[in-house]
Amino acid sequence: MLAELLSIRRFGPYAHLVLAAPAIARRARPGQFVEVRLSGEGAPFWRRPFSICRAADGRVELLIKARGRGSALLAALGPGAKVDVLGPLGKGFTLTGKTPRLLVGGGYGIAPLLFLAQVLKAKKIPVEVFIGGRCEEDLLLRREMKLAGAKVTCSTEDGSVGFQGRVTMPLEVRLRQTPSPVRLAACGPHGLLQAVTRLAQTYQVPAEVSLETVLACGLGVCNGCVVKIKGEYQRVCKDGPVFSAQDVDWHA
Ligand SMILES: Cc1cc2nc3c(=O)[nH]c(=O)nc-3n(C[C@H](O)[C@H](O)[C@H](O)COP(=O)(O)OP(=O)(O)OC[C@H]3O[C@@H](n4cnc5c(N)ncnc54)[C@H](O)[C@@H]3O)c2cc1C
Secondary structure, three states: OEEEEEEEEEEOOEEEEEEEOHHHHHHOOOOOEEEEEOOOOOOOOOOEEEEOOEEEOOEEEEEEEOOOHHHHHHHOOOOOOEEEEEEEEOEOOOOOOOOOEEEEEEHHHHHHHHHHHHHHHHOOOOEEEEEEEOOHHHOOOHHHHHHOOOEEEEEEOOOOOOEEOOOHHHHHHHHHHOOOOOEEEEEOOHHHHHHHHHHHHHOOOOEEEEOOOOOOOOOOOOOOOEEEEOOEEEEOOOOOEEEEHHHEOOOO
């Protein structure tokens, strides 16, 4: 569908887009994504996947990092532009049960976790969020997470905000101090997801991770995004992107 870009806010390499996309907003679940077709000079052939960061009132929000041609073209659009979006796609995070959640996001990986935090809070499930980045600029959606009612802990590798070091440090402190039942959900760079999986094993906590691979069709047809899950190949775009952490074969 063609969605009108209602607003765009840029900060550093990131951009936050609000699109009018009622049909997608109505059906979207946290952890799902949209595939965006870019146009313009040098536009990539394949659509590019972006997590749904918020979906409400007929609007879909995306948080993107401009890293290549496709994302740069998207980040350069102005209000009023028509954006070709396909979605919602993929399988999202588990929403059942009342167990408190610890959400862990690195960089733009925090995007689907805002939607998740909002839905969990609406279900009266306590949410704590651990946001990590290299520096303050990478700590995204802090204010929005607090407004969503989540307890927020930040960490930066340069120590400019919050804990100095990786986001898994304060997460481990939290897991060690309060061994009451929790569930983990994480999205971010591969190394972060692996570290969260290790902590989940150590502290025997169920965890879900949203995997990022290079996607092509986004519809489960081309099998270009397969990963090994419980010894079998599964498609990130169709069977995921959210998988149970202990099922992922990290060394495949
Ligand atoms: C399910 C899913 C959800 C995503 N959600 C978001 C999101 O919310 N916000 C966001 O900014 N990005 C998100 N991404 C990543 C985003 O899709 C890529 O950054 C984008 O496709 C890059 O396209 P490009 O044309 O700008 O860059 P390209 O020119 O295609 O690539 C630029 C550089 O990034 C590398 N690259 C491209 N795609 C990936 C990838 N998926 N993983 C690792 N390296 C890659 C390339 O190898 C190259 O070095 C998501 C990806 C997936 C699979």
